[in-house]
Amino acid sequence: MTEEIIIAGFGGQGVLSMGKILAYSGVMQNKEVSWMPSYGPEMRGGTANVTVIVSDERISSPILNSFDTAIILNQQSLDKFEKAVKPGGLLIYDPNGITRIPVRKDINIYTIAAADEAGKLGLSKIFNMIVLGGFLKLKPLVQPEFIHKGLEKSLPARHHKLIPDNEKAIEIGKGLIQAVQVMN
Amino acid sequence: MGELRLMKGNEAVAEAAIRAGCDGYFGYPITPQSEVMEYLMAEKPHERTGMVVLQAESETASINMLYGAAGTGKMVMTSSSSPGISLMQEGISYMAGAELPAVIVNVVRGGPGLGTIQPSQADYFQAVKGGGHGDYKMIVLAPASVQEMCDHVKLGFDLAFKYRTPVMILSDGAIGQMMEKVVLFDPIPRRTEEELIRQNPWAATGKPKDRKHIIITSLDLDPAGQERVNLKLQAKYREIEKNEILYETLGCEDAEYLFVAFGLSARICQKSMDLARAKGIKVGLFRPVTLFPFPVKAINDLGKKVKGMLVVEMNAGQMIEDVKLSVGCSIKIEHYGRFGGIIPTPDEVVHALETQIIGG
Numbered sequence: 001m002t003e004e005i006i007i008a009g010f011g012g013q014g015v016l017s018m019g020k021i022l023a024y025s026g027v028m029q030n031k032e033v034s035w036m037p038s039y040g041p042e043m044r045g046g047t048a049n050v051t052v053i054v055s056d057e058r059i060s061s062p063i064l065n066s067f068d069t070a071i072i073l074n075q076q077s078l079d080k081f082e083k084a085v086k087p088g089g090l091l092i093y094d095p096n097g098i099t100r101i102p103v104r105k106d107i108n109i110y111t112i113a114a115a116d117e118a119g120k121l122g123l124s125k126i127f128n129m130i131v132l133g134g135f136l137k138l139k140p141l142v143q144p145e146f147i148h149k150g151l152e153k154s155l156p157a158r159h160h161k162l163i164p165d166n167e168k169a170i171e172i173g174k175g176l177i178q179a180v181q182v183m184n
Numbered sequence: 185m186g187e188l189r190l191m192k193g194n195e196a197v198a199e200a201a202i203r204a205g206c207d208g209y210f211g212y213p214i215t216p217q218s219e220v221m222e223y224l225m226a227e228k229p230h231e232r233t234g235m236v237v238l239q240a241e242s243e244t245a246s247i248n249m250l251y252g253a254a255g256t257g258k259m260v261m262t263s264s265s266s267p268g269i270s271l272m273q274e275g276i277s278y279m280a281g282a283e284l285p286a287v288i289v290n291v292v293r294g295g296p297g298l299g300t301i302q303p304s305q306a307d308y309f310q311a312v313k314g315g316g317h318g319d320y321k322m323i324v325l326a327p328a329s330v331q332e333m334c335d336h337v338k339l340g341f342d343l344a345f346k347y348r349t350p351v352m353i354l355s356d357g358a359i360g361q362m363m364e365k366v367v368l369f370d371p372i373p374r375r376t377e378e379e380l381i382r383q384n385p386w387a388a389t390g391k392p393k394d395r396k397h398i399i400i401t402s403l404d405l406d407p408a409g410q411e412r413v414n415l416k417l418q419a420k421y422r423e424i425e426k427n428e429i430l431y432e433t434l435g436c437e438d439a440e441y442l443f444v445a446f447g448l449s450a451r452i453c454q455k456s457m458d459l460a461r462a463k464g465i466k467v468g469l470f471r472p473v474t475l476f477p478f479p480v481k482a483i484n485d486l487g488k489k490v491k492g493m494l495v496v497e498m499n500a501g502q503m504i505e506d507v508k509l510s511v512g513c514s515i516k517i518e519h520y521g522r523f524g525g526i527i528p529t530p531d532e533v534v535h536a537l538e539t540q541i542i543g544g
Contacts, residue, residue, distance in 0.1 A: 037361060061454060065532075
């Protein structure tokens with residue numbers, strides 16, 4: 001099993017940390033992982049993206065041009081990465097702020113209204129964990145116990161009190177994901 | 185088995201230095217390697233092992249601090265990225281001339297000039313062919329993973345002291361910035377003063393009454409003396425070429441074609457290899473791990489078996505010169521590269537193989 005994922009959105013949405021928590025959970029479950037961020041000027045106020053690979057085998061290139069899954073959190077990223085999803089692959093996006101919806105017919109498409117939900121709950125910080133929950137509902141790459149360990153490892157100790165909120169957000173996300181287009 | 189962590193390449197370099205028993209780090213921040221010193225500062229290695237971490241006022245100061253500390257037999261390291269490494273060249277040449285051990289990490293970014301902060305491999309010539317003045321070589325290690333970023337620090341110190349020579353770890357912005365699983369080696373205690381003096385009789389550790397002064401210098405105004413220094417250095421480099429070559433081969437047994445690549449490019453080629461083999465193209469991968477000493481014989485042997493080689497580098501064609509010198513003119517050898525911080529994608533590389541080597 002190898003899952004090649006791109007997570008993309010605005011800087012500050014928690015794109016990189018979502019990827020890090022997924023990657024660390026993979027490590028805890030004894031998977032091979034790589035986490036390759038965009039860095040530098042892209043990170044500073046603009047778009048941010050991270051390529052995460054979770055695999056049972058040694059990982060070759062950490063840089064990819066096509067992905068099994070694209071998790072998209074803004075319009076620029078949708079425009080950039082919709083075409084990079086492999087045929088039969090998965091595209092998840094948050095419809096908040098999206099004006100041009102995906103048009104591909106050969107991929108599975110789901111939405112997750114995580115920004116709205118996080119706003120309603122008054123928990124904007126765990127927005128990214130809601131999105132991660134939606135993804136894990138569709139592709140349970142890592143088991144909840146290892147996500148817990150992944151959270152412990154990725155968050156500094158002073159933030160460990162936030163782990164239950166993060167786990168709750170993942171559960172909310174699992175209930176929030178909605179199919180738009182599912183291939184047979 | 186050692187401790188398991190998810191780390192950036194830069195962080196792995198820093199943690200490995202502490203664990204290898206490094207005595208001192210001197211550096212100056214520059215993207216994309218600033219996490220090395222950030223991590224060291226946050227870890228407070230002085231409390232963990234007694235290791236000194238100092239932010240110098242410039243790269244020129246860092247390399248001269250390295251020279252001074254290495255002259256006392258201490259195990260020392262610096263790191264920077266391309267423009268900063270250019271500033272260090274004078275000091276590196278002096279260290280090679282004075283035969284001082286140290287590890288120098290270059291997390292390469294796109295050039296020339298200030299260039300960009302994105303990954304590149306355009307400092308191959310600078311690292312392997314000199315960079316500074318005079319007839320010298322550094323041992324150059326080219327990690328292709330975060331695990332090797334960690335392991336090459338320890339290997340680098342071992343080689344630096346075995347041969348009394350500066351060792352460069354030639355990495356790039358992507359390997360520095362990306363996170364992967366790392367198994368950290370168990371910490372090795374820093375050497376005590378007694379151990380240091382016993383192991384490094386050449387070092388300036390304070391003069392006892394019963395021996396002459398030790399002078400650490402790269403200056404000898406008598407040309408005959410300076411020629412002797414050069415002959416000694418060259419003999420040392422031949423010894424390094426004989427003993428320390430490292431490389432990795434993948435899928436070379438039945439290969440009709442070969443990718444030759446180091447560092448990050450080799451990782452990309454590994455994916456390209458899978459893609460090409462799925463199309464029925466029998467291609468293998470040859471990855472030099474040491475760039476000096478270059479694996480001349482291994483690559484020459486493969487040159488007798490395959491029809492062509494594509495050398496993939498994030499530069500305009502640098503290592504390809506060493507590949508051609510190793511193989512000769514018997515087969516087609518072409519270069520594919522992207523520059524200035526652009527990373528080639530796996531399918532781009534397959535396309536280059538198909539058009540430049542197979543169809544070319």
